[in-house]
Amino acid sequence: MAFVVVFFAATSPVFAQSVGASGLPLPRFASLGSSKINVRVGPGQKYEVAWIFVQNGLPIEIIQEFDAWRKIRDSEGAEGWIHKTLLSGRRTALVTPWLDDAVAGTPIYARADATAPRRAILQPKVMVTVEKCETSWCEVSGRYKPDPSGDKSQNFKGWINQVALWGVYQGELVK
Incomplete structure (x- = not known):
């Protein structure tokens, strides 16, 4: 039973929230601020492009921060890195x-x-x-x-x- 409680606490955003380098909570939701965004396999332009978002405004979940890069998760569970300037604080769902x-x-x-x-x-x-x-x-x-x-x-x-x-x-x- 203790394992179940620890697992739930580690995966629930309510319990697992921390503060990122930006001073904002992690995880948190934001949205895409552009209609063509490269999602990379690592935090930097030297990393390969994993896929490209083509719709402005889609909601994403920010799950990690490194310098000016944000590790995001989309609604299908795919994860990758986006530069923070390509994100918006506008809330969508x-x-x-x-x-x-x-x-x-x-x-x-x-x-x-x-x-x-x-x-x-x-x-x-x-x-x-x-x-x-x-x-x-x-x-x-x-x-x-x-x-x-x-x-x-x-x-x-x-x-x-x-x-x-x-x-x-x-x-x-x-x-």
Whole structure:
């Protein structure tokens, strides 16, 4: 039983948070600040490029710091290094990225209450901007383009339970 408690404490962000060289907590969430970012296998430009992010704003988890480099983890669990100037403090999240696209979707509500009127149903992997989080709910917003060929788009804003988001920790307060 002691092993289970030690393992949980070592892997839970609530218990494992420390302070990085930047003075900010580790781990922490941030987002990509550019639409083309090389993710490297080590902390420096001399290291090989492991893959390239091509979407601005995606949420990432910063898990380590070395000089001006940040070791990050994406929503699929892949890890690599990015220069800190390519990151943004803007908070974004992905809605249920662990679910299959065929899932019915996750509702967002008018208030932080599951009995409130629904504002929208968001499919897995939809990226949202995190406006704020209180207790177990986050207010999120975004833009949905139903038809890529047309210029019609819809803005949405509402409240979603934190358990449906990758980009915030359980119980984290975001202002």
